[in-house]
Amino acid sequence: MIWGADRQQTFKLTPTVFFLYLLPQVILDAGYSMPNKLFFSNMGAILVYAVIGTCWNAATVGLSLWGCHMGGAMGDLDIGLLQYLLFGSLIAAVDPVAVIAVFEQVHVNEVLFIMVFGESLLNDGVTVVLFNVFDAFVSLGGAKIDAVEIIKGIISFFVVAFGGSLVGFIFGLLISLVTRCTKNIQIIEAGFVFVLGYLSYLTAEMLSLSAILSIVFCGMCCQKYINANMDERSVTTVRFVMKLLANGSETIIFVFLGISAIDKAIWVWNTGFILLTLLFIFVYRFIGVFVLTWILNKYRLVPIEFIDQVIMSYGGLRGAVAYGLATMLDEHKIKERNLMICTTLIVVYFTVILQGITMKPLVTWLKVKRAAVSELTIVEKVQNKVFDHMLIAIEDISGQIGHNYMRDKWNHFEESWMSRVLMKPSARKNRDHLFSVFHQLNLKDAMKYVTEGERRGSLEFIRNESAFVDFKKKFGDEYSEIMPDVTADTSDDHGGMSAMRRDPVPSVSLELHEQGMNGMRETEDVNTHHLLQQHLYKGRKQHRHRYSRTHFDVNKDENEVQEIFQRTMRSRLESFKSAKMGVAPPKPISKHTKKDQQQKMPNGKSLEKSRSYYSGDEDFEFSEGDSASGYDSSGNSFPMRVTYRAGAGIENPAFMDDLDPMSVVQIPPWLAEAELDSSMVAPSQRAQVRLPWTPSNLRRLAPLRISTRSNDSFMMADPSAAQQRDEDQLPPPPSPPPPPPPPHRD
Amino acid sequence: MGSSSSNMNHIPNAQELMQETGFSAAHLLRLYERFEFLDRDGKGELSPDDFEAVRELALNPIGGRIIEAFFPQGQETVDFASFVRVLAHFRPNDPNRKDGAQQDQANSRTRKLKFAFQLYDQDRDGKISRNELLQVLRAMLGIQVTEEQLQSIAERAIQEADLDRDGAISFDEFKKSLEKVNIDHKMSVRFLK
Numbered sequence: 001m002i003w004g005a006d007r008q009q010t011f012k013l014t015p016t017v018f019f020l021y022l023l024p025q026v027i028l029d030a031g032y033s034m035p036n037k038l039f040f041s042n043m044g045a046i047l048v049y050a051v052i053g054t055c056w057n058a059a060t061v062g063l064s065l066w067g068c069h070m071g072g073a074m075g076d077l078d079i080g081l082l083q084y085l086l087f088g089s090l091i092a093a094v095d096p097v098a099v100i101a102v103f104e105q106v107h108v109n110e111v112l113f114i115m116v117f118g119e120s121l122l123n124d125g126v127t128v129v130l131f132n133v134f135d136a137f138v139s140l141g142g143a144k145i146d147a148v149e150i151i152k153g154i155i156s157f158f159v160v161a162f163g164g165s166l167v168g169f170i171f172g173l174l175i176s177l178v179t180r181c182t183k184n185i186q187i188i189e190a191g192f193v194f195v196l197g198y199l200s201y202l203t204a205e206m207l208s209l210s211a212i213l214s215i216v217f218c219g220m221c222c223q224k225y226i227n228a229n230m231d232e233r234s235v236t237t238v239r240f241v242m243k244l245l246a247n248g249s250e251t252i253i254f255v256f257l258g259i260s261a262i263d264k265a266i267w268v269w270n271t272g273f274i275l276l277t278l279l280f281i282f283v284y285r286f287i288g289v290f291v292l293t294w295i296l297n298k299y300r301l302v303p304i305e306f307i308d309q310v311i312m313s314y315g316g317l318r319g320a321v322a323y324g325l326a327t328m329l330d331e332h333k334i335k336e337r338n339l340m341i342c343t344t345l346i347v348v349y350f351t352v353i354l355q356g357i358t359m360k361p362l363v364t365w366l367k368v369k370r371a372a373v374s375e376l377t378i379v380e381k382v383q384n385k386v387f388d389h390m391l392i393a394i395e396d397i398s399g400q401i402g403h404n405y406m407r408d409k410w411n412h413f414e415e416s417w418m419s420r421v422l423m424k425p426s427a428r429k430n431r432d433h434l435f436s437v438f439h440q441l442n443l444k445d446a447m448k449y450v451t452e453g454e455r456r457g458s459l460e461f462i463r464n465e466s467a468f469v470d471f472k473k474k475f476g477d478e479y480s481e482i483m484p485d486v487t488a489d490t491s492d493d494h495g496g497m498s499a500m501r502r503d504p505v506p507s508v509s510l511e512l513h514e515q516g517m518n519g520m521r522e523t524e525d526v527n528t529h530h531l532l533q534q535h536l537y538k539g540r541k542q543h544r545h546r547y548s549r550t551h552f553d554v555n556k557d558e559n560e561v562q563e564i565f566q567r568t569m570r571s572r573l574e575s576f577k578s579a580k581m582g583v584a585p586p587k588p589i590s591k592h593t594k595k596d597q598q599q600k601m602p603n604g605k606s607l608e609k610s611r612s613y614y615s616g617d618e619d620f621e622f623s624e625g626d627s628a629s630g631y632d633s634s635g636n637s638f639p640m641r642v643t644y645r646a647g648a649g650i651e652n653p654a655f656m657d658d659l660d661p662m663s664v665v666q667i668p669p670w671l672a673e674a675e676l677d678s679s680m681v682a683p684s685q686r687a688q689v690r691l692p693w694t695p696s697n698l699r700r701l702a703p704l705r706i707s708t709r710s711n712d713s714f715m716m717a718d719p720s721a722a723q724q725r726d727e728d729q730l731p732p733p734p735s736p737p738p739p740p741p742p743p744h745r746d
Numbered sequence: 747m748g749s750s751s752s753n754m755n756h757i758p759n760a761q762e763l764m765q766e767t768g769f770s771a772a773h774l775l776r777l778y779e780r781f782e783f784l785d786r787d788g789k790g791e792l793s794p795d796d797f798e799a800v801r802e803l804a805l806n807p808i809g810g811r812i813i814e815a816f817f818p819q820g821q822e823t824v825d826f827a828s829f830v831r832v833l834a835h836f837r838p839n840d841p842n843r844k845d846g847a848q849q850d851q852a853n854s855r856t857r858k859l860k861f862a863f864q865l866y867d868q869d870r871d872g873k874i875s876r877n878e879l880l881q882v883l884r885a886m887l888g889i890q891v892t893e894e895q896l897q898s899i900a901e902r903a904i905q906e907a908d909l910d911r912d913g914a915i916s917f918d919e920f921k922k923s924l925e926k927v928n929i930d931h932k933m934s935v936r937f938l939k
Contacts, residue, residue, distance in 0.1 A: 301838055302931045378903040379915075379923040385886055386808060386862065387932040393812040394836050394935050396802040399780040403936070408802075438899045 012263060013256040018324040019211075022249045022256075024201040026097050027212050028194075029246035030121060031168075031219020033239075038114045039220070041403070045296050045304070046118035053119065053288050054092050054126040060284045062088025065276060074272035078335045082138050087340050089130035090326055091281060091347060095319030096120040096212070097250055098348075102317060102356040109369040112308045116315045124212035124321070125161035129153070131325055132208075138333050164210030165217045171200035172221025176422040179222075179229040183424070189234040190241065193226060225422045253320045254352075260323075261345055268339045277343050278350055285316040301403075307366050314362065317351040318344075378438065763827060767834035777833065781826050791823035792816070807885040811865045819870060835861045838934040856921075858933045863920050873914035876900055 039046070062085035068074060069084065079087075099120040103113055133153040140149070175196045182189045197218055204214035227235050289312050297303040304312075326344040329337045363370075391404040756778065764774055782788075784796045794813055803809035816824050816832050824832075835858055866874045866882055880900045887896060907915045907923040915923075 301934055301936050302928070377906045377923060378899060379907045379920075380927055382883065382886070382903060383862065383924055383927065384932065386865065386882065389806055389808045389886070390812060390862070390865070390933070391836070391935055393803055393806045393809055394833065396800050396806070397784075397797065397812070398777065398833055398935070399783065412805075438895070438902065441902065 013253075013260045013320075013323070013327070015324050015328045018253065018256075018320060020202075020205075022253050023097070023212075023321070023324075024198055024215055025242070025245040025249045026100065026253075027121070027215045028197045028201075028219050029242040030096060030100060030117070031216040032197075032223050032242055034117075034216075034220050034223070035110070035114065036220055036223070038110055039118055040407075042111065042114055042118065045300065046115060046122060048292055048296060049115065049119040049289070050122035051126050053292055054094075054123040055130070056288045056292075057092035057281070057284055058085070058089040058130055060088075060288075061092060061277070061280045062086075064280045064284075065273070068272070068276050073276065074270060077270065077273065077339070082134060083334055083336070086131070086134035086138055086329075086334070087343075089127065089134050090329075090340075091277065091318060091322055091344060092130075093123045093127040093318070093321060094120040094316045095321045096124075097253060097321070098317035098319030098352050098356065099315065100246075101250055101254075102352075102359050103315065106360050106363050107371045108311065108363060109308075109371055111302075111304070112311060112368070113371070115304070115308075116312055121212065121216050125164060125210040126157065127321070127325070128210050128212075129157040129160050132156070135330075135333075160208070160210045161213060163207065164204045164213035167204045167207070167209060168200050168214035168217030168219075169221050171196055171203070171214070171218040173422065175218070175222040176225035176229070179226045180422060180424050182230075186231045186234055189230050190237045193222070193238050194241070194245075225419075229422075229424045257320055257323060257345070257348060261349075268336075268342055270339055270343075273339060274343050274346055277347060281316075281318070281347065281351075286313040289313040289316070305369075307368055310366065311359075311363060311368055314355060315359065317355055318347050319352060320348070323348055378441065759827060763830055767830055768837055769830065769834065774830065777830055778826060781829055789823075791825050792829065793823050808865060808882070811868075811882075814868075815861065815864060832861075836933060836935040838930065838936065855929050858929050859921055859924065860917065862933065863917050873912075873916050874920065875914045876904055879903060879915070 062081075065074075065088065066079075066081050066084040069077060069079065094116070096117070099116055103116060133156065137149065175193055178192050178196070179189055182192070197215060200218040201211045201215040204211040226238070230238070289309055293304050293309050293312075323341075323344050326337075326341045329340060331337050334340070388404070392408045395405045760771070760774060763769070764771065769777070781792070784799070785792055786796060786799065794817065797803065797813040797816065803813065806812070816829065818828070863874070864870070866878050868878060868881075880896060883896050883900055883903075887899075904913065904915060907919050909919050909922065910916075
């Protein structure tokens with residue numbers, strides 16, 4: 001094969017192919033999967049390394065080589081100082097492709113990773129400028145360079161860098177806006193991301209700005225919004241296609257680099273030049289990193305450790321970008337172009353192959369802190385949030401304008417303005433971080449649960465109540481339908497949780513979780529199961545509703561839902577009998593009430609209402625008019641928050657009579673207690689909640705929202721209107737609240 | 747380094763405070779200026795209203811708790827020394843400090859965690875009960891989340907952290923569940939010089 005390629009060297013890695021067809025995907029993927037928070041926290045350090053570090057590398061390598069040339073170490077070469085500097089500038093930049101390729105396997109701790117990674121991405125701004133500046137200087141010749149030119153060079157740096165970022169940012173916003181509007185044409189959503197991303201690259205390239213910076217910022221800017229706006233399947237698609245393209249391009253780049261080496265025509269060997277180059281880039285990289293880190297550590301809250309610095313220096317890999325730039329050198333201006341190309345190739349091979357391969361053993365040997373592989377538990381996530389808030393508060397108290405304060409301000413700005421414009425309303429509601437963590441954990445539990453059940457033949461392995469088992473048996477059938485959706489969701493979310501670009505972890509590591517199942521206490525089993533139910537259920541419905549092309553028969557849905565619901569309620573009642581949780585008392589109330597309203601509502605109406613509640617936000621208006629939601633949101637401590645769908649009237653006389661008195665009476669004391677906690681409820685709302693506490697109003701509580709979360713006051717304004725509406729449809733309500741609660745739960 | 751109106755002499759026990767908390771003289775001075783700024787009545791002590799005058803704290807979900815953390819059980823006011831001691835928890839851990847055992851330093855990992863723990867544990871019984879956790883979650887999770895979901899989250903959190911199965915999280919369990927988190931990083935504020 002090599003012999004064949006040798007005979008027919010028709011292919012070379014031309015700059016055009018490389019820079020326009022192979023590189024953008026890699027960088028877009030890098031930007032899209034960049035952990036933003038981490039990046040911006042360390043932005044200062046990253047910029048220092050990228051700008052100052054690269055300039056230092058370029059200058060020192062160029063000057064040293066020139067010095068050696070003058071000293072005669074290289075024999076007879078026709079290279080002037082400027083050309084050396086030009087060469088230095090193209091060989092100085094740490095390459096994003098190579099860094100990604102190597103560091104992705106190694107899983108070092110996140111600070112170290114983001115430093116090297118961020119630097120490799122941002123230094124393109126510097127590299128492009130330096131290369132162009134020196135290229136222009138070389139064309140001009142040494143004599144004509146004066147201060148003006150140098151100043152022009154410096155200014156062009158700022159223009160190129162900031163201009164490129166701005167272009168990227170604009171395109172990022174554009175993508176977000178587009179995805180906001182594509183609810184009905186989800187098929188092409190994913191395509192937009194790629195097209196517009198590539199467009200940002202081309203636009204910057206066209207304007208002679210830094211294209212890499214542009215596409216990086218495009219990816220970074222849009223990731224949050226497109227993940228929120230797009231359908232989950234689109235998000236998955238985008239993520240996987242990006243990885244596919246990026247990995248493919250990387251591979252092709254390196255293959256072509258290899259093939260390009262076989263071209264005999266370009267081979268020029270100059271021992272001195274090549275060896276000295278290798279030596280210098282290695283040494284100066286170390287020096288540069290250590291000096292800069294020493295300076296940075298004076299200002300950093302958490303200093304960068306020595307070992308990390310070693311790895312950072314060692315990880316200064318040069319790659320295809322350098323080669324691409326080298327091939328862009330003009331033959332006529334630079335006589336020794338071939339030598340430079342060869343040297344670049346050798347440098348690339350050396351760093352990528354040698355340093356790349358030995359990186360992992362080195363990391364292990366030096367005991368570098370690795371990335372946390374396990375996902376955070378809820379406690380950790382909660383605590384991280386608490387820390388954030390704590391720091392902001394302390395900064396406020398002590399009057400500092402610190403990093404956290406800035407971040408907080410940015411978050412506020414972002415939430416109030418940008419998200420409003422760029423995110424779909426439904427997405428905005430659901431974006432609470434902790435809750436999504438919780439949701440994902442539940443989905444994982446669900447997967448565990450199902451696989452465990454299947455492993456044991458049926459889902460009967462929870463031995464407590466027979467009612468439970470019964471319910472599960474039925475539910476088990478539904479699982480198979482749920483599973484495809486859930487799988488998609490878990491893998492998606494799981495991917496989302498690993499912020500960095502890792503090998504996609506299998507969505508459920510089944511073996512590990514199975515032991516967990518056996519250790520759980522019975523009550524916790526019950527509880528978790530209920531959690532699973534709730535969320536699984538909800539997830540399924542959300543998915544389903546987004547399909548516009550499935551041929552699900554909605555009515556069939558409803559029946560299943562009703563049956564599941566019925567069983568759930570029954571089993572819940574029974575399980576909560578034995579549960580020791582403090583949560584227990586309020587819960588039955590909610591169930592009862594739900595049941596209550598179920599029967600009261602005529603079939604059609606409930607269907608309609610229930611459907612509204614899991615349609616995303618189209619029906620938000622509908623639910624707003626309903627004062628039930630008003631009640632919900634008013635006491636967010638209100639227990640009625642069952643996300644079960646209100647199935648159409650299941651006849652369940654067993655439940656009908658018990659519920660009203662108990663529920664009615666039990667609510668107020670409990671609500672009173674809860675209201676003390678809830679600081680979100682305005683007194684007037686509370687009053688409203690208390691007041692019309694007849695069973696007729698209980699009904700209103702029913703179609704509990706999946707989507708309605710906001711506390712808008714205008715929702716509260718409609719109770720009277722809704723009340724009348726409700727009254728029309730209700731059968732005459734039972735008598736107003738009798739005093740003592742009959743402890744009647746059988 | 748300070749303004750003409752305040753210098754180290756105004757600060758009572760400055761040397762001891764510096765020793766105890768690890769703040770430098772410049773830091774201490776700056777904090778004293780801030781203290782005086784917050785203390786609008788010039789009483790020499792801060793009361794909860796003074797803290798609440800800081801507007802941003804109202805927007806902070808745990809602002810109230812942080813304020814309470816400054817006032818140890820039963821006290822109505824905070825003097826400068828206590829103010830500084832609380833803030834000292836947030837000093838970055840200085841590896842070069844050699845005086846005093848690591849454990850005793852105001853900003854050691856344990857002390858920081860203790861501070862965080864006390865934010866949850868309002869009744870100071872040494873454990874975070876489900877209720878206390880619920881309260882914090884409720885404050886932080888916003889209005890979108892239903893009560894049931896909150897309870898589930900709290901339950902789940904306790905499940906994960908509660909090793910001795912007593913239904914509450916003790917300080918040791920809390921520490922253990924956060925052992926992977928870089929507390930120093932997360933709980934440090936860079937005090938301006």
